Amino acid sequence: MRAEVVDLFCGIGGLSAGFRNEGFRVRAGFDSDKSCRFAYEHNIGAKFVPSDVAAIKPEAITKLYSKKAWRILIGCAPCQPFSIYTGRYRRTPKPEGHDARWQLLEDFARIIEAVRPDVVSMENVPRVVLHPVFVQFVERLKAAGYAVSFHKVRAEHYGVPQRRARLVLFASLHGEVALAPPTHRGRPRTVRDAIGTMPAISAGEAHVQDRVHMSRNLTDKNLRRLRATSEGGSWREWAPDLVLDCHKKDGGHSFRSVYGRMTWDEPSPVITTQCLGIGNGRFGHPEQDRAISIREAALLQSFPPDFEFVDPEEDVVGVRLARQIGNAVPVRLAEAVARSIRAHLAALPTTKSRRSPQTRGGAARSDVTDY
Structure with a gap:
């Protein structure tokens, strides 16, 4: 059934x-x-x-x-x-x-x-x-x-x-x-398994063959910060002039992952609705100087690579797609x-009707094959 x-x-x-x-x-x-x-x-x-x-x-x-x-x-x-x-x-x-x-x-x-x-x-x-x-x-x-x-x-x-x-x-x-x-x-499957073969793009750029493979633009200072961050690293590697004031405070040392890069051979951190911004978590690409793209966020959420998020007649709105993908x-x-x-x-018994409550067990249900 x-x-x-x-x-x-x-x-x-x-x-x-x-x-x-x-x-x-x-x-x-x-x-x-x-x-x-x-x-x-x-x-x-x-x-x-x-x-x-x-x-x-x-x-x-x-x-x-x-x-x-x-x-x-x-x-x-x-x-x-x-x-x-x-x-x-x-x-x-x-x-x-x-x-x-x-x-x-x-x-x-x-x-x-x-x-x-x-x-x-x-x-x-x-x-x-x-x-x-x-x-x-x-x-x-x-x-x-x-x-x-x-x-x-x-x-x-x-x-x-x-x-x-x-x-x-x-x-x-x-x-x-x-x-x-x-x-x-x-x-476990890793960042490399999921996005390792994605074409290289720059911050603020969309790939010509996949407009959802798009990364948010970076300010000059944030680009310098990301270039100073190694794979798996964070703001703790930066020169003093790049460190944000909030990180210099006592409580700021607990924010270890913000402005960080992912690690190729480990699973990614949680993909949130803010996953396109490097200041919101460890969302930097492991080696390219940019945050992950919308498509990469979707792949890390295990959506298939051919999943279409946007009507071809509509513009790509990164903030909206990040929210939808992060919430999925x-x-x-x-x-x-x-x-x-x-x-x-x-595993439900064949002798019981579909609508009558019952406990699990009994003979295998031969007619439960078409889901």
């Missing part, structure tokens, strides 16, 4: 791409950012629905699934409220005027309770578990009859050429979902999530 996927908070489609690559049929993606439509529909081949999650009516999702298909609902709620990288993070939100994005998990739970998909998966930052909103989310799913499990995973253990810790949650009406085993624990679920990590769900469905 076929398994069909609907993706909430889909963005440009990193999570959907992973499920598509693993043979699942992706029916649609929902996201409030309309600028993601081209990338999602062009690459995923599924409908993009521009909608804030709070405005989504459950019946709009239910009607997307075929009558006899396994229903899979996936999502990656924007993680900024929960992330260690934002100063607005709090263990408990302010009672008044707090970031409205705290509401996203509550809206996700509301939709799950009404649609009752067979399996749910959510990806987020590990620190989300510290927040009461997450605890309430899990309790609501359990009360609705779901077996819930969540795991802290390392993206580099699943073939993503990037050191990135994420939380993956599974919930199923048919028993606990086991996480697929790591594929790259011994020898790495595709290879998404593939691991999809494999976990595929194995879970394949």
Whole structure:
């Protein structure tokens, strides 16, 4: 029996791409950012629905699934409220005027309770578990009859050429979902593996054959700073006249990675929404005097090299693409999530109907072959 996927908070489609690559049929993606439509529909081949999650009516999702298909609902709620990288993070939100994005998990739970998909998966930052909103989310799913499990995973253990810790949650009406085993624990993919063959470009230049292989321009002083930085190095190597005032203060010594270069034979640091600027992290190219390009950021997020991010009729807006790529679920990590769900469905007994809750185990399901 076929398994069909609907993706909430889909963005440009990193999570959907992973499920598509693993043979699942992706029916649609929902996201409030309309600028993601081209990338999602062009690459995923599924409908993009521009909608804030709070405005989504459950019946709009239910009607997307075929009558006899396994229903899979996936999502990656924007993680900024929960992330260690934002100063607005709090263990408990302010009672008044707090970031409205705290509401996203509550809206996700509301939709799950009404649609009752067979399996749910959510990806987020590990620190989300510290927040009461997450605890309430899990309790609501359990009360609705779901077996819930969540795991802290390392993206580099699943073939993503990037050191990135994420939380993956599974919930199923048919028993606990086991996480697929790591594929790259011994020898992770590296920066060289991902971008080592990319054509050389200069700061502020786009490659003639790939306009997304574009690097942000640098001021003369920042160019001098980068030239004074070795592979894997940082601002600590600079002459005193190049060091920023903030780094000369006692607290500035903790910012070791800013203005740094990546290392060829290691995974990259976390690709963030600010990954095109050398002042925002270790985003300098290992040897060329520039920050990584948009295309290189996407490759480090394990998007395929032919993924098209921009309509040919539109201009490339680096800030927007960096935000979309940095917010995306790495595709290879998404593939691991999809494999976990595929194995879970394949292990369900053939004697039970799709819609009746059950525990895992029993005979292998011979008709669960077309995902």
